[in-house]
Amino acid sequence: MKRWQWLKDLLDPTAGSAGQLFTLGDRGDQPAVETTGPVLLADAQTRAEGVLTHIDNLLGAQDQGKKAMEQAGDLSASLDENVERLKKLFRMPDNKDLIIRDLQVATQPPTRAVVCFMEGLTDKIVINEHILQPLMLLAHLDHHVGSEGESGRTQFSVETVMQRLLPGHQTTEKYDMASISESLLAGDTVLFFENTKTALAVETKAPPGRSVGEPKAEQVVQGPQDAFVEAWRVNVALVRRRLKDPRVVTDILTVGRVSKNYVGMMYIDGIANPKVIAEVRRRVEAIDVDVVNGSGPLEQYIEDSPSSMLPGALTTERPDRTAAYLSEGNVALLADNSPYALIVPVTFWSLLQTAEDYYLRYPFGSFIRYIRLIALLITILVPSLYIAVVNYHHEMIPTELMLFIASSRENVPLPALVELILMDLTFELIREAGTRIPNVIGPTVGLVASLVLGQAAVEAKLISPLMVLIVAVTGLASFAIPHYVTSYGVRAWRFFVLAGAALLGFYGMAAAVFIMVLYVSGLRSFGVPFLTPVAPMRAQTSDAITRHPLYKMEQRPSYARPLDKQRQEEVVRTWDPMAPEPEKGGKS
């Protein structure tokens, strides 16, 4: 029979399709009311219960003073009602992450309580030893409380539990379900008690995370080797370790309706400009979306020109770099779940700098900056120069070189432009593949792609050897641009300039470069012109391109308008007999 049915289904194309295949309906169909109704109704019911309880509590507290009014939340005096609402809120019993445990607090008389926490986000040892054990076993040993019962044992009150029974280092009172759910989701353990409209949240956070490791994209030879991790609190600690100043402020902002991601906003009070701080806070608080997953999306929500080729904030995985920028008056945003800090405001020149610049002696620091600047020019201009010269301005090439180019291209059937675009696209393909494939086979693919493909293309006479050289030099130069996102932008510009060169030679190339410069000149990062301190020119430009000696960098960069401009005294090498005499009266 089964075989007969199988044969029937096989032969009849309509059989089984309508009734058996899973489908979400046609495009544009709204979910049926039967599907959405119960969900919406349950939500509304939970909310209505909360609102009604809140109103009851407010009415009950109106004669008891301002503090009672403030503490009147939406918790009921009934433990069961509170737990039931919590279960509905967390979609239990479908949701298995929320753990609810009943217990009796060993007071006189014993008090019913419920302990709730999220599985996986909390520290079980802390819960067992610092919450359950004191409440269930040790409470009856406490004989020194003022409000003692007849037997000499402690009577129950939330204050007593908080002050004498819970040794957790952070315990806060909660009066409403929203803040309770927020605490639970952050990894706290929440305690509800019978006949009490107050819950207690005990800090038990232990989210999964890796330990501090080495930087992946911003390695240095000399200098610290630690990098940010996904836990923002660890990242804040890494920065604080470098800035032992009580003026360093960490403000906590929350973004995302669903993700409720913490963002630590760090700055140094007294150095950072309050206008910049207020603007950063305003932009972060204005984000009203479901999920903000780390610093990358956060940057896109707060930067001035999100469609720009260049980033409006500096991303760094280095705590030392973050600390350095904070000390210059910038603001750092450390988003939870992201091993990168966002530094704002940012200038174009800081995107070309690395931490290494400052760890090296200043001539070498300047030298590597010049190399990077040359690398930037090579990345943007070299392919276009080649195409413009080969296609339009042959006269520029010395005769010997022209003959060499002609002979190397003699057997290549493709026009130089097509040749270059093919090679460039292949190079981008190798780069993308190298980034995505597993580390184990990554180097092999890179080797195969670069050596074998290049060699094969030349031998097949599809590509001239000179073109391989040009694409290789350009690709190498693009790797010298230290900031990852900037490197993307520069590579995209390369194609724009190339299009100009292909269409109109040097004329088109110059037009493309001009438009590019014009575009970048108009960019801003949190009110700061992107090309400052070069354009507009600021007197203090020593740290934009050339890295001057550290002992001569007396002023903080002026672009972020720091409140305290002076970084150090004019003469810091006071022991040096060659140093000028410091001026009397201190700061210049």
Added chain:
Amino acid sequence: MIKEEGHIGLLEATVLVYAILSAKLFMQAPGFLIEAGGPAAWQAALVMTAAGLLLLLPVGALARRFPGQGLPQIAEAVGGPVLGSLFSLYVLAWLFATTANSLRNFTEVYIGTILPNTPPSVLTFVALFCMAYGSYRGLESVGRATQVLLPVILAGIVLVLVFSMPRLQLSRLYPFWGHGLVYTVSGGAYNAGLLAEAIVVLILAYSLRDAKNVRKAGMLGVALFGLLSALTCAVLVMIFGAPDAAQQPFPLFNLSQLVYLGRFMQRTEALIVMFWFFNVAVRLIVLFHALVVTLTGMLRLPYHRPVIFPMAVLLFSTSLLPEDTLVVLRIMRDWLTPSGLGILFVPFLLLALALIRGKGVQSHAA
């Protein structure tokens, strides 16, 4: 005033004034000066600069009397709706003709030098796109971009002059007084019309943060251009001789063709011409922007961006009207340069009227 513009500082304004004038060095300005001064063309250039500086003096006084305002607003405040509009209309018409002529001239330079087979309309379109885009981004962006590109802009002239030094023949500068001091002075003064584009500093005065900087920017820009044009004229005369140099339509390009730095660097003119693009593009953008802003001010529009596209179309059509390069050059030499002298008198007349009628901020008046 115009919204979405931003502000520029003294350095940016100076660089802009210099750039709009120095672009003429790649075209026919040195030829005009050499024609006027002969071997003493460098003296004619200095006389031209002195005359231009003198005529631009009232610009600063006007900017201080009417802080935060541009030429159309000042003209209307001083001359009333009829006379003021006539002043603005004269400047507008001259700017339009100059921009269209420069656009075509610029196109012809490229066709005549490095892109002989390209249709003029293609080059004009690309230049016009740069102009429209620059004006769209606003003066702040243009000022900063010019500042960033200033080393390249300067290199485009200075390198050619420096690399030509091995060919210099000092004897060609003689007779020292050229055709005679009277001819040199009168020729130089007549060519002060070449500096008329400096009027844009008054048109765009509203975008400078400090009114005092309007005069400074104008003066510094003109002085820098004057010095460089004197140097260029002297070098051209010393290499080609006055009669030959005066005949060449693009003398600086011809000079760049002579640059020889060993076997590997012997034909760099294409590269040099690429550097010139930046300078000419800045000139065209600023002229175009001044044109758009003048019209916006006359029509009392709050934004300049809606005017950009129609103005660009008009310029495109007008710039393609002349039949050939000779017509373009003739228009510039016979019409625009003399009428440019008139443009330089506009600030003078406006200031005189303002003083007579007691308009503007009296206490800050010069």
